[in-house]
Amino acid sequence: MARRHDPERRERIIEAAIRVVGAQGIAGLSHRSVAAEADVPLGSTTYHFASLDELLVAALRRCNENFARMVREGGGLADPAVPLADALTRLLGEWFSGGRGPMELEYELYLAALRRPVLRPVAGEWADALVEPIAHRTDPATARALTALLDGICLQVLLTGGEFDPVYTREMLARLAEGGADRSARGPARGNASSGRRRRDPRATADPAGDGRTRSGT
Amino acid sequence: MARRHDPERRERIIEAAIRVVGAQGIAGLSHRSVAAEADVPLGSTTYHFASLDELLVAALRRCNENFARMVREGGGLADPAVPLADALTRLLGEWFSGGRGPMELEYELYLAALRRPVLRPVAGEWADALVEPIAHRTDPATARALTALLDGICLQVLLTGGEFDPVYTREMLARLAEGGADRSARGPARGNASSGRRRRDPRATADPAGDGRTRSGT
DNA sequence: CAACGTTGTGTACGCTTGTACGCATGGGAT
């Protein structure tokens, strides 16, 4: 029996919840299943998290942290020398190299926001975790579009059971990125074909709401 | 009581299932809930669909048909005169104009494939329904990327509770589209800034597997 | 040192779920 004062119990429950979702999906998440996984009594989970949604929010938020760290540390996103598209492709490659499991987990939590309004703000944070570093390299609208394309590509792979194609991914990301403001990464190392471009309507049309939309907030 | 010979019953159950998912999400789908919605006895649903997955497949497939029809009839995708990005933006606008409800429904069914391998082939068909008409206007890789971006944009809106921004959408779609092979829709009506471009590696790098990936098959 | 209050535990309850099974029923063969 035992641990009367266990300040890390809450954390352990969250991690257990993540493992459960990873193994059985959100459908398999129940107070009982996380209690069993975390090796705590059933009442303990209901005590720390009044509802499953609350637990889900905590789990998604925890995933956000891991994801944000991966984005920050993993790819050379901050390095102005490597083209944005390359950095993002590399980042995605790292992500995929971990296998379907972790990606399924993170996407399932992320996509759960579709039906659970309480998760939407957290989902927004998730998107921001990706958009924000990218926005340091280009304009906000382009950053958001790059994120959208990244999501779309990942989902196509995950949903249809295909494989990740770095070459295709980089090409498409580059098309998006080179149309946007090209801060910091000046010399496009790959032919200056894009030099004179992006004249079209670089910022005016893009994201009239400032960086708005992305963080919906409450 | 009654209807002994009801050949449309199966269809009615599918439609009821779609309504249930639309109203309560996949989590709310049960043999009982669809039976109640379809006004058939409980045993009838288990008789026609041995498992819920089977029912889900049928529902997703039915949604595919509706979606494919919307794509075919709705947007002027087939019209070479209107730029691809414009047509797609219009299509998305139509889709969004129906409100969150139908979109949530279709995406939830689509995204359910993440955890249910049986749905993956059907999800692949869903993607194809969009990719295929687009592929008539550009190369397969670009078509797939456009679809991915569309998905990503929709999800960003749906997941963060934002609003659809046609101007931003068209801009980003155009960047992608103008980098690809530009069949049929010749004159880029919006400034020929992109004329000399797409020299980089127009086709070589794009989708080495032909139109491969998209249809994962089994 | 003792008593109290807070924190945490374990069980018990009502409900919904998927599934299995016995019975009514209507069409086809004789």
Add this chain to the structure above:
DNA sequence: ATCCCATGCGTACAAGCGTACACAACGTTG
């Protein structure tokens, strides 16, 4: 016209769920 069998229906059951509640145990305070 009658009988029979396959088809379809309604119910009954066991399992698992979220939640509520009564007790045990610890830290704290007087």
